[in-house]
Every structure is written in structure tokens, then in C-alpha cells.
Amino acid sequence: MRIALLIFLFSAWPALPPGGGSARTGAALGWASPAWAATEAKGPVEIGTARGVAGEKVRGSLKVAEDADGTPIVLPITIVTGRKPGPVAWVQAATHGDEYGGPRALQEVVRGLDPTSMTGTVIAVMISNPSAFQGLQRVNPALDDLMDTGDAFPGRERFATERIAAAIHTAVKEKADFFVDMHTGGDRFRQHPFILYSLTPGVPDARMDDLARGFGVPTLWRDAVKIFATSASTVFSSAGIPGFLLEVGGGQPLDPSDIRMQADAVRSFLRQAGILPGAAARRPSYTIVNGYRIVTNARGGFFDAAVKPGDRVKEGSVLGTITDVHGDVVETLRAPAGSDIVLGVSTYPATPTGGWLIELGSGLTEQP
Numbered sequence: 001m002r003i004a005l006l007i008f009l010f011s012a013w014p015a016l017p018p019g020g021g022s023a024r025t026g027a028a029l030g031w032a033s034p035a036w037a038a039t040e041a042k043g044p045v046e047i048g049t050a051r052g053v054a055g056e057k058v059r060g061s062l063k064v065a066e067d068a069d070g071t072p073i074v075l076p077i078t079i080v081t082g083r084k085p086g087p088v089a090w091v092q093a094a095t096h097g098d099e100y101g102g103p104r105a106l107q108e109v110v111r112g113l114d115p116t117s118m119t120g121t122v123i124a125v126m127i128s129n130p131s132a133f134q135g136l137q138r139v140n141p142a143l144d145d146l147m148d149t150g151d152a153f154p155g156r157e158r159f160a161t162e163r164i165a166a167a168i169h170t171a172v173k174e175k176a177d178f179f180v181d182m183h184t185g186g187d188r189f190r191q192h193p194f195i196l197y198s199l200t201p202g203v204p205d206a207r208m209d210d211l212a213r214g215f216g217v218p219t220l221w222r223d224a225v226k227i228f229a230t231s232a233s234t235v236f237s238s239a240g241i242p243g244f245l246l247e248v249g250g251g252q253p254l255d256p257s258d259i260r261m262q263a264d265a266v267r268s269f270l271r272q273a274g275i276l277p278g279a280a281a282r283r284p285s286y287t288i289v290n291g292y293r294i295v296t297n298a299r300g301g302f303f304d305a306a307v308k309p310g311d312r313v314k315e316g317s318v319l320g321t322i323t324d325v326h327g328d329v330v331e332t333l334r335a336p337a338g339s340d341i342v343l344g345v346s347t348y349p350a351t352p353t354g355g356w357l358i359e360l361g362s363g364l365t366e367q368p
Helices: 038-040 099-111 131-134 162-177 204-215 232-238 254-273
Strands: 056-065 072-081 085-092 119-125 178-183 189-198 219-223 243-249 286-290 290-293 301-305 318-323 330-335 339-346 358-362 364-366
Touching: 038 056, 056 162, 072 131, 072 162, 085 099, 085 162, 085 254, 099 119, 099 243, 099 254, 131 162, 162 232, 178 232, 178 254, 189 204, 189 232, 189 254, 204 219, 232 243, 243 254, 286 339, 301 339
Parallel strands: 085 119, 085 178, 178 243, 189 219, 219 286
Antiparallel strands: 056 072, 072 119, 189 243, 189 339, 286 364, 290 358, 301 318, 318 330, 339 358
């Protein structure tokens, strides 16, 4: 994703949270009851031309904009509706158009869902930034746009990216109880797997912490300062819908193990949310970070990384070097103060000044 960067309303939480099995009750964690308890009577979910049917998978699309020739720009959607009513999870991929692993993992998730055993609904948005995806680029390539969808929420009627964000924002607030945004490092960056979530007044911190652990991903980025205030996950959490960004892998070619890991994480979260049967894949311990730093270069040339995603570092650790066109090393990149773990590394071999080369996490702790 190269970070640039889901609604949960309350009314008496049941003794066990959706995804049950945990001894930690809603009352013990200070949670209120889920919005879906008050909306079950509304019947199957409808998004654009996709109309959910109990016990079935249906496909459709949501028109969000138009190309210059008037061709509709649509979000391809699959709605998987369980036999029993319950919570609704909105899961989307390709917020950035060059993050191809997310859609492949979401395809695997949808393919494996059995609606006859589900309680509630999964809204799978296979491509959430169609213009960027069609252009095989990170952002919408239109010269009047070039905006990062990660910075576009809640959207507005201005550039196409903001209009798409507004359409997603409206639909999620109307239909969903949870929001999951699937990301990778794109075609030239590789990320350490982690869950990013922001603490906001909209959802109790204990609930966000508990849900985040339900993905079964070992590293959690617990953001207490809303570092990406206009990202989808932060905006939805602020509105009361638990929002999470799931980051796994990136670079080329796609690694099948990354796709499996991301699909497994989504399935685990759906169990945690009570939509799929069984228990979430919770771990005995998690690596928690609360800070973030981008490392860029002053000199242009060839980039050779000295670390890989997930490596532990400290102040002064060598992160990589820049070699000029003559073959001389002209810059050594080192970790700044407070650095603890490598969250991402560029896979592109050359860079001008100011390349987005390394992402670092700080404030690292190990917690159950």
C-alpha cells in the first residue's frame, strides 16, 4: 500500500460477542450491542445492481462515475448472504490500482464462502479503484485527478477519486457493520504483514484491539493519533464502524503464500465477527507498534536494501545504500532514533532523490 493511505452502531450487546467462544464478554470489554441486531428485519443487502439472496452468492456492480466517452465506471461486487441474518462485513480490494494481490486473495475468500453455513452477509468489492486498476497504476491516471484514494474519505463531489470514495462511504454507512480494506505494497514495494487500525471515540478501544487480533496476523499497528485521518478505515471507525487495513506482501511476481495469508486473515476475521462458523485464528502473542516513519534518499542512483520487511532495527542500523551510475556508493541510509521494525521495503532498483524506500515502525511491544 505504501501507506497513504471499517459502521458499528450501538443499542445491549449479547453475553458473547459475534465470533463467540471467547471468555471475554461484551459487557466485560464495555461494548454495546451491534447495529445488525436492529437491522436484521431489513432483509438481504442491495448494492447497485447486486441484490443479496439468502443462502446464495450474487454478482452485480455499483456505478460510481463515467469515463470521458460516457462509459460507466463501476465497482464489481459480490454479495454473499447467509441463511441466517446477522452482521454485514464490507471487504474491499485494489484501493490502489497496482495492488494486485488483494483482489486475488478476495477472489479466494469469495470462492470458498458457503452461504448455507453463514450468519450475516459479506459484501466483497473486488476492485474499489477501477480507474487506477484499468490504468495499471497506483492512482487514477487522469491528469485532473491523480489523487490517492487513501486520502480521499469521506469523499465529495469534486475529482473522480473523491466521488468514488463518497459512493463507498455512503454505501458502507448504510449497509455495513465492519469494514476491511485489503492492501499490498503495490508492484514496486513489499510490506511486512500487519493490521492497521485507528483508535477513535467511535468504537471502544478494547473492542478494536480484540477485533484486530481476530485476523490472526502477528503484527498490529495500533494507531492512537489518527495518522491517516482521511483514510477509509479511520473515517469509518470514527463513525462507529470498526475499520481495519490489512497489509500483506507486494512486489512482482505475486507470491502465492501472500495471497493465502491475506485470504486466511479475512476468513479469520469473518469468524471473529460471527459471520463464519468456528473460532478465529488468534495468536498467543502479538507484535504491537504505534509509530511510523518513511525513509527517503538524498542522492539518486541504484538502491540496494540491507534489510527486509519484518527485520528488527535500532537507531543507526544500516537500511540500504545508493550507488551512482559509475558504481560508487554515494549514500548509506540508516535508521533514525526510535526505529524498531521494518514495515516495508522498495523493490524498485533505481530511484531519484526522495524515493519512498523504507517504512519503519516504532514503539514496539509484545502483548497477548
